[in-house]
């Protein structure tokens with residue numbers, strides 16, 4: 001597989017000046033200003049192959065948006081190297097711009113007072129897209145995202161979710177090889193989210209487009225990304241398959257039991273009770289060497305069990321644990 005992006009030793013520091021309160025201090029600050037350095041990225045390395053859909057996740061302030069901004073060339077790094085689609089983003093911005101698309105969920109790229117459709121026509125001229133190609137692509141995306149009744153209304157009157165879908169279309173009109181999505185599902189309801197998931201999958205399948213998605217929504221990750229990169233306080237703490245993440249860090253199993261009759265179970269100390277009714281019990285057992293605790297077998301053998309399900313704690317819990325305690 002071809003390499004789409006190679007990042008080595010990427011570091012970004014922000015310099016922030018502190019504002020002094022007093023008059024004297026502000027006069028002094030004309031001559032000598034106090035500043036603080038924020039190490040937003042601390043020398044990260046990763047490589048992404050063409051056609052991958054990568055989830056870039058991490059807690060607030062981890063450095064995700066900073067990484068996306070460096071990748072699209074609007075920020076230059078303090079040190080390190082980036083090659084994206086053969087370009088150095090902040091050095092070859094113009095040529096590079098024809099090849100990637102970006103959406104910042106927190107910031108609109110559509111003109112506020114005109115319909116998205118008008119912005120699309122501007123983009124057509126900007127990217128020099130032939131009329132027929134433009135029409136075909138737009139119709140295809142409008143259909144996939146159910147935007148028929150939306151994209152000709154002024155942007156300012158659209159709901160957040162409607163607008164986000166229109167933003168995604170704007171970012172993809174020129175058929176970029178790489179798409180960077182920074183919190184694309186923010187403000188979307190479940191239906192819209194599902195449409196966007198399907199849309200991304202379809203585009204990825206049809207054109208082998210590479211996607212990098214930052215999100216706080218684990219559904220996005222589970223639905224879209226085989227591989228995740230977890231970043232925390234400017235460092236990569238995990239880079240690998242989502243499935244391995246679950247395997248490696250699942251330390252508990254969730255057991256849910258329904259009994260045929262009213263039953264009282266006394267749990268061993270190592271189990272954690274989650275919920276209990278006269279006919280059901282829900283608890284977690286720790287895994288030991290990846291083996292299920294013998295108590296579960298005992299439970300099935302000795303109690304009137306009508307039904308039992310054994311599952312992993314949800315991905316959200318695993319991720320939260322990594323954010324808080326790192327990858328032990």
Ligand SMILES: Nc1ncnc2c1ncn2[C@@H]1O[C@H](COP(=O)(O)OP(=O)(O)OP(=O)(O)O)[C@@H](O)[C@H]1O
Pocket residue numbers: 014015016038039040058059060061062063064065066067
């Ligand atoms: N322009 C800036 N000037 C100073 N500090 C900044 C600037 N932009 C970001 N930072 C700081 O750098 C760190 C990383 O910010 P970044 O926006 O990349 O985080 P993030 O992972 O996208 O977080 P979130 O999930 O909240 O969007 C944060 O501590 C942030 O306060």
Ligand SMILES: [Mg+2]
Pocket residue numbers: 064065066182
């Ligand atoms: Mg961010």
